[in-house]
Amino acid sequence: MRKIALLAVILGSFTFPVSGNTIEMVEEENQECLQRAWDYGTEHGRGNSYAEWFWTNDYIERNC
Amino acid sequence: MNIFKFLILIISFSSIYGQSSGKAVYGKKWVDPYTETERGQELKKTNPKLYKEYLQTEQEQNKLTKQLRYHLDFNKNEGLFYLEDIMSIDDNPMIRLATGPFQGEYYQNNINDNVIWQLESFDGDYLIDLNPVQWNLENKQKTINGYKCYKAVGEEKTSNNGNEVTTQVVAWYAPDIPFNFGPIGYNGLPGLIVSLSTRGEHYFLEDIQLSKDKKEIDEPTKGERMTYQEFVGMFDKKMEKIRP
Numbered sequence: 001m002r003k004i005a006l007l008a009v010i011l012g013s014f015t016f017p018v019s020g021n022t023i024e025m026v027e028e029e030n031q032e033c034l035q036r037a038w039d040y041g042t043e044h045g046r047g048n049s050y051a052e053w054f055w056t057n058d059y060i061e062r063n064c
Numbered sequence: 065m066n067i068f069k070f071l072i073l074i075i076s077f078s079s080i081y082g083q084s085s086g087k088a089v090y091g092k093k094w095v096d097p098y099t100e101t102e103r104g105q106e107l108k109k110t111n112p113k114l115y116k117e118y119l120q121t122e123q124e125q126n127k128l129t130k131q132l133r134y135h136l137d138f139n140k141n142e143g144l145f146y147l148e149d150i151m152s153i154d155d156n157p158m159i160r161l162a163t164g165p166f167q168g169e170y171y172q173n174n175i176n177d178n179v180i181w182q183l184e185s186f187d188g189d190y191l192i193d194l195n196p197v198q199w200n201l202e203n204k205q206k207t208i209n210g211y212k213c214y215k216a217v218g219e220e221k222t223s224n225n226g227n228e229v230t231t232q233v234v235a236w237y238a239p240d241i242p243f244n245f246g247p248i249g250y251n252g253l254p255g256l257i258v259s260l261s262t263r264g265e266h267y268f269l270e271d272i273q274l275s276k277d278k279k280e281i282d283e284p285t286k287g288e289r290m291t292y293q294e295f296v297g298m299f300d301k302k303m304e305k306i307r308p
Contacts (some may be wrong), residue, residue: 035308036114043098045165046263047229048222049299054165056306057186062158 033064085279088136088256089148089271090247092129094164096264097122121161128162134267136245142281143172143245164265170194170249171283179249181292182284189287192295194249195220197233201253208258209269211238216253220262222292225300233262241272 041056098104099119108115133148146169160167168183179194197218204215213236220231235246239255246257247267258269290298 051165053299
């Protein structure tokens with residue numbers, strides 16, 4: 001959860017300083033990673049919301 | 065039956081039934097990996113790169129899981145199931161892949177008829193009261209580690225965002241080991257659970273030592289106390305918040 005919150009803060013701060021393709025790409029990449037994390041977590045959680053949250057968070061820690 | 069056979073029978077009976085505590089060691093394997101499911105095979109066709117990533121993760125998970133050893137300490141009335149501390153794996157940031165979500169300590173008390181799961185999670189410590197499983201005892205039997213075991217199947221119902229989810233638990237228990245405990249909080253069978261499969265995890269007995277000594281089992285006390293339904297409901301909300 002800390003990582004998710006951190007990512008949200010990072011994404012928020014990255015949209016602030018400059019506008020440009022690089023920033024948009026970073027944000028898009030992170031959004032894609034969060035989407036992959038969500039997919040991974042919900043697939044591996046086997047219908048248990050705690051397990052879904054655990055695997056989503058774990059994926060973010062390892063990959064995003 | 066001659067007197068010699070009768071004496072052996074009495075000695076072996078008293079050697080097991082005279083015990084008042086014990087320590088069992090379990091290993092764990094992951095079963096039904098996602099990449100082998102229908103959806104995993106579909107992913108292989110639609111997104112081979114992601115499928116390969118998932119497959120590599122599963123391989124790493126299996127490798128790490130082989131290093132894990134779980135302990136079940138028990139006396140006549142209480143049991144505590146926990147993961148053995150291993151320095152080499154504690155330092156590995158990938159270790160959560162092996163432990164999985166259902167890590168922590170499981171305390172079982174036959175007198176109060178309660179099971180408490182102590183979990184140290186990413187965002188806090190919890191003491192979760194687990195619901196007893198209603199077992200259906202079957203006649204199927206097989207020998208595991210030299211013990212004659214019988215099959216029991218249970219079902220657990222939880223909710224996920226308001227939808228009821230049923231999870232099956234399959235256990236093999238040994239009536240010759242008269243302690244009704246088992247891995248990850250499962251208990252209530254007429255003998256120790258020597259093999260247990262649920263939620264993609266399979267626990268199997270590797271070693272057991274029984275003793276006539278009394279053993280103290282400490283109930284975990286650290287964490288916020290709640291029911292399993294409250295715990296799962298909390299993560300329903302957390303998942304909603306991070307939904308992309």
